[in-house]
Amino acid sequence: DIVMTQAPLSLPVTPGEPASISCRSSQSLLHSNGYNFLDWYFQKPGQSPQVLIYFGSNRASGVPDRFSGSASGTDFTLKISRVEAEDVGFYYCMQSLQTPHTFGQGTRLEIK
Amino acid sequence: QITLKESGPTLVKPSQTLTLTCTFSGFSLITGGVAVGWIRQPPGEALEWLALIYGDDKTLYSPSLKSRLTITKDTSKNQVVLTVTNVDPVDTATYYCAHRRNSNYQNWGQGTLVTVSS
Numbered sequence: 001d002i003v004m005t006q007a008p009l010s011l012p013v014t015p016g017e018p019a020s021i022s023c024r025s026s027q028s029l030l031h032s033n034g035y036n037f038l039d040w041y042f043q044k045p046g047q048s049p050q051v052l053i054y055f056g057s058n059r060a061s062g063v064p065d066r067f068s069g070s071a072s073g074t075d076f077t078l079k080i081s082r083v084e085a086e087d088v089g090f091y092y093c094m095q096s097l098q099t100p101h102t103f104g105q106g107t108r109l110e111i112k
Numbered sequence: 113q114i115t116l117k118e119s120g121p122t123l124v125k126p127s128q129t130l131t132l133t134c135t136f137s138g139f140s141l142i143t144g145g146v147a148v149g150w151i152r153q154p155p156g157e158a159l160e161w162l163a164l165i166y167g168d169d170k171t172l173y174s175p176s177l178k179s180r181l182t183i184t185k186d187t188s189k190n191q192v193v194l195t196v197t198n199v200d201p202v203d204t205a206t207y208y209c210a211h212r213r214n215s216n217y218q219n220w221g222q223g224t225l226v227t228v229s230s
Contacts, residue, residue, distance in 0.1 A: 001175075039216045041159075048208060048223055049151075049159065054216035092159055096215060100174040101149075101161040 002027050002095050006104035013083045014112045021107045023076040023093035029056075030097075036071050037097035040078045043106075044089040052091075053078065085111055114138035116148075116209050116221035123227050130196040130226060134209030138219075141167045141187055147212040148192040150183065152205040153223075160205075164212065165192055199228045 003026040013019045029036045036056035041049040051060045053069035056076060066081040080087060088111055093104040120132035134148060141148060149164040163183040164172040173181050182195045192209060206225045210217040 035215070037215055041217070043159075048220040049217075050220065051216050051218055054214065060216070060218070094159070094161075094217075099164075099172045100176070101164075103159040103161065106158045 002102050004102050004104040006107050011109045012112045016082050019080040019083050021078045021091050023104050025074045029095050038076050039094045041092045114219045118209050118221045118224040124199050130199050132194045134192040136190050149210050149212050150194045152207045154205040201228045204228045
C-alpha cells in the first residue's frame, strides 16, 4: 500500500494568517497522463468530507481561492493564504493512483 | 444537484453480516468514468477506503478487507450496496458512500454510524 504521511497533525493558526499542511507519499503518485493522483479533503466537525483539491493542484468547484495545492515529487502541500474561522476542522490528503486508495492521518486545524 | 444517502442498521452483532445501501441521485452510474465508493471512519480516527464500483461493473477492494467485502450496484434503483461479512467491534465506524468522478470523490453522503456490539 502507498503510505501517506501528513505533518503537522495539529495546526493552531491565528485568523488572517497563512497555514500550510504537508503530505508525503511513499511512492510517486504521477499517472501516465501527467497528473498526480493526490486529493485534499476537508472535514468540518460532525460533517462529511468535501474535496478541496484534486490532481494535486486543481481547486474543486466552489472552493475559495485562498486554498491552493502544490506538488514536488512525492511531497505535496496544501496552503491556505488567510485562515478563516470556517476553516476549522480536519484536512486529509488521499492518493488514488493505486488500490487501496489511502488517506493521510489527518491534520487538525484550530484557531488560536 | 448530486446527493447520496447511506442507509442500514445502526447496531450489528459480532460475526453477523452488515449490509449498507447508498441511494443516489443527480448522476448516472452508467456514465463513463463515474463510480461510487465506500469509505469509513472509526470514531475519532482517520478515513479508510473500502471499495469502489464503476458503471461497467468493475470493482476495486481494499486488499486487507477484500475477503469480507462485496460491492454491487442496481442501476435501475440508483443504488450501490456494500456488504461486510463477519463483523467485529473494530468495524464500528461511520460509513460514507461517495460519488467519484474526474479521479476524486466529488460528493459524499452524510454517513451512517454503525456500531458492532453484542
